Amino acid sequence: MRNSIGLTFTCLIFFVINCFSQQSSNNNKASRAAWWKEAVVYQLYPRSFKDSDGDGVGDLKGIISKLDYLKSLGVDAVWLNPIFSSPNDDNGYDISDYRNIMKEFGTMKDFDELLAGLHKRKIKLILDMVLNHSSDEHEWFKQAKSSRTNPYRNYYHWWPEEKGKPTPRYSFFDVNNDAWKYDATTKSYYLHYFSQKQPDLNWENEKLRNEVYDMMKFWLDKGIDGLRMDAFQYASKDTTWKKYPEGYEKEIIKYYGMGPNLHQYLKEMNKTVISKYNVMTVAEGAGSTLEDAHALVDEDRHELNMAYHFEIMDIGNDPRGYKLTDLKKAFTRWDYSFADKGWLAIFLSNHDVPRMVSKYGNDSLQFRSYSSKLLTTLIMTMRGTPFYFNGDELGMSNIKFNNIDDYRDIATINAYKSIKAKGEDVQTFMDKQKFISRDNTRTPFQWDASPNAGFTTGKPWININPNYKTVNVVTEEKNPSSELSYFKKIVALRKSMPVLVYGDYKVFDIENPDIYCYTRTDGKDKVLVLLNFSTKAFTYTIDKQINTTAAKLLINNYNGVTALTNNKISLKPWQSVVFKINQP
Structure with missing residues (x-):
């Protein structure tokens, strides 16, 4: 009885929200447009994208050599993970000079060439601003820890030892999760929410803010x-x-x-x-x-x-x-x-989480391609700006390392040390890292079936996923049914249909454990999206509120015809379909 009441209440809430959304939609359409709302953003991890000089690390010249590939995707903007000078304790998220380029990545001249090349192809550039913390090798911090009276001292948070132990604060990356690190030179502790080499900046300081x-x-x-x-x-x-x-x-x-x-x-x-x-x-x-x-x-x-x-x-x-x-x-x-x-930004993957096909889809040989395309369909048909992580357009999946020595991410490495020191179950931890570690998305981009997937002529900074011989750009560009081909098609579809950018979203059958059904509506334009998140085939009955008479199939992640008959549709495992629906 309690479950029945809860279900009824949930349905009622979503019904009310749906009604409200319908009534308040499409107000002041002229003022809602913005280039950043209509853009498809491609997140590019520079360290793993393309190496131009054989040192095993991706760089700016490598990206420049692949600008035509980026153009071919149809994306409107590229978001680069940090490219600033850094000792790389946290892969560039520990910045030692905010006005310069990391030596491994190249020079400011390379950056200027990259920016010009993107703009020439009508692709915008988004940079990562890491402003909660700097590197402990930043000149500001070097000065700050030299003495308590240094002009840069107040650029960071300090706790003098004469006050006793600092109030405990949790650190995400510290082996002991202790966010206070003792500095013997000034007999003080400094704050670091992340690693010990990432001291937190003191935003209370106006001079720091102006810098x-x-x-x-x-x-x-x-x-x-x-x-x-x-x-x-x-x-x-x-x-x-x-x-x-x-x-x-x-x-x-x-x-x-x-x-x-x-x-x-x-x-x-x-x-x-x-x-x-x-x-x-x-x-x-x-x-x-x-x-x-x-x-x-x-x-x-x-x-x-x-x-x-x-x-x-x-x-x-x-x-x-x-x-x-x-x-x-x-x-x-x-x-x-x-x-x-x-x-909103709409995304299912980035540099801090596993590959989307391994986390939300099914990365088995049988279903990896279909589920990858389904997840791409979800991202590209939701209201908001799509953020899409490099390699997902190929259906790249988790590498699933067996040994801690294969990992490069400080979060995984320090967590392993902590688990081991506490005598906890190391194997359980390692099994989870195969699924959840950030390094799963940081393996090198898979360009072709040549050694090192065409990423580098040297030894890659992190191992390459063994499936690169079949999951790569060259192979998929030749296959009209590939994940890459599908990505290009659905990006083009989104850009051709404003309803997929600005249209109202309405969900149906929200308690269904396998099917995600929703519409996008903008005036007389209406689109129906059906996603089967399972390995089972279904005959699915579509809500009668949706008029499927003369519905036109816009895109399908399976080959062949998928028809709607009497508001019913047969969906294969991990199938995604998008229809244009006639409005009265």
């Missing part, structure tokens, strides 16, 4: 088109350093995110820098609630303009699988909340 704003202008004046604000929800700290309740790290964003002065800093940043340029600004993380996300990106807030939230990323982290209903409800909750205000 950051000047640096941002430096890159924007070069002509870049957007900024992704990495981990910025953590930038503002409660510097009273009050004690948090035991177990707070299990709800870390609640305690670390959206600090007391965050919005003040973002408004200042917007006024000083962002408002001067026509750029995309992406809020990574976006807090822990819908309200947090709106506070960051709603237009009248004058802060950032796109929310890159993690709720969907938190689904599917269990190797045993996930519930499709959880995924559908998360997509639906966020879409309905942002239907008329604010804007």
